[in-house]
Amino acid sequence: MSIGQEQLKVRITDTSLRDGSHAKRHQFTEAEVISIVSALDAAGVPVIEVTHGDGLGGSSFTYGFSHTPEQTLIQAAVRTARTARIAFLMLPGVGVTDDILAAADNGASICRIATHCTEADISVQHFGLARERGLETVGFLMMAHSQPPEALAKQARIMVDAGCQCVYVVDSAGALILEQVGDRVAALVAEVGDDAQVGFHGHENLGLGVANSVLAARAGARQIDGSTRRFGAGAGNTPVEAFVGVCDKIGIHTGIDFFAIVDAAEDVVRPAMPEECLLDRMALMMGYAGVYSSFLKHAYRQAERYGVSGAQILVRAGERKLVGGQEDQLIDIALELQREQNLALP
């Protein structure tokens, strides 16, 4: 850090209890949420996101039913946290404005609204309502690898004009590489920087979560997402504990205690995970082919159900340019692969 340079500060949002819901197939119990929130809060995590993986109203045949209603989990998180604020995610087209109001009534204070990165204008009514209700707002431009920086910037402007206070470049597929993140963050900063903050949400599907997040911060992102122990979709999110350690070394201020978050990862979060989030074959396919991370467990399930290759399901999802929310089409792909397999039999 050079003399006279103000220390970079970022606000981290931990999404183990929302993105991690994908990895847990939405089976969180109240007890798990309480123990994880307690540990993250004590480590200094400023914002903790709690919702079904696909946002409010995501409990469904398409995305998987929640074991515990998400509003109950939000209530438990709000009760437990002493300093941390509780955030929630919603996707217009999946959840509705009533869901936002219910979460606010339950004490959540940050409303994060996500659209595919070309469809920001479907979120206008939701940002308006969230601001009216007194919530802090964040916007997610999902699958950000699929659009160039200038296009993302235009979409960010739509969100900010509608009341969004921070727009995220969201690398849903974990497909962005280094400068590709920096360029997108910089483009958003140039377009909306006077009116709103810019954020970055990374996934590990090419092993670049931490590096990408550092470049995002250097390009002007002031909010960064991660998950403790990577607990998230695909190969997982940017690991909070590693990112905090790196930030300590290079002079970025996070406010999170490295040793406390490392202990939380080991002793509290890992035991709640069905398995480690790994950069295995199928997760790599998603990073390489640009496929929405939350498809991973669904692809496994359909591969098993129909006796076809999960990796091929994901590759074909990339070929079809499926966007987030299209888990139903994975079944159609599996059936297509099964028909091709049957035709190929002697």
Added chain:
Amino acid sequence: MSDRKATAAIVGSGNIGTDLMYKLLRSDWVEPRWMVGIDPQSEGLRRAAECGLQTTVQGADWLLGQDELPDLVFEATSAQVHRTNAPRYAEAGIRAIDLTPAAIGPYVIPPVNLGEHLGAPNVNLITCGGQATIPMVAAVSRVAPVSYAEIVATVASRSAGPGTRANIDEFTRTTSRGIEVIGGAQRGKAIIVLNPADPPMIMRDTIFCAVPADADLDAIAASIRQMVAEVATYVPGYRLLNDPQFDQTTVVTGAGSTTMARVSIFVEVEGAGDFLAPYAGNLDIMTAAATAVGDAMARSLTTVGATTVGATAVGATEEEAR
């Protein structure tokens, strides 16, 4: 042509109104005579004039001030505009077919309940996703009780206009309600996803229905295929992508969990390409359904040959003599 056709006005000269006009021009029962808009630059108004319709940019006021009023009005404007116009149509004795989410009158899904509301002064076509998926829910619920039905409508970004985008919540709420009220599911959920892929993707819909674990799955499959064929009579591009799938599953709700069978239905809706591109099957199914409803209403309105499809030669001569 034989019998006097029912005359119709189209209010709203955008994509839907224009595509609807081409379908109505092919109708044996409805004659589109007026196209009403507000934008002088509207391509729909230009095309309507080319096709011989009277056009105006002065909105519904102009239409209601004419000496001759239409028998039917098809409105493809917005919920807000239709709420203003509907009482005026009713007062003037004009039957209204509402393609907006205003839903002042009862919901109609042609293969499910077309005959029930032919006398209503105002009927509503729910949403594009509703027209595409509610027939499938109804196909299942007429054979086995459906405790929960969920639909996912995926449309090309280019086929979702500003009205849809500003009212996504309305789409999901209205479609959910239609799934329950007309589809026959105890509880309904609707999801919509917009996909910007180029070339634009043809509309797809997935329908999931929770039925009892011991339901007659063969009967359900047969009912689904029959319903697809019925929809295809007015939307030729409506097709099943796969055989219906059946899975034993545990449905978790706030009240606990029950083992059910889940029926999964995958459809594609390709449009006729009258004015809208074929990928915009979501919009085409609206105009096709509206035409089917208009035809049925017209048949119930005309006094000559109302009980037969197409008039007899005798009836034609009498008509021409007037």
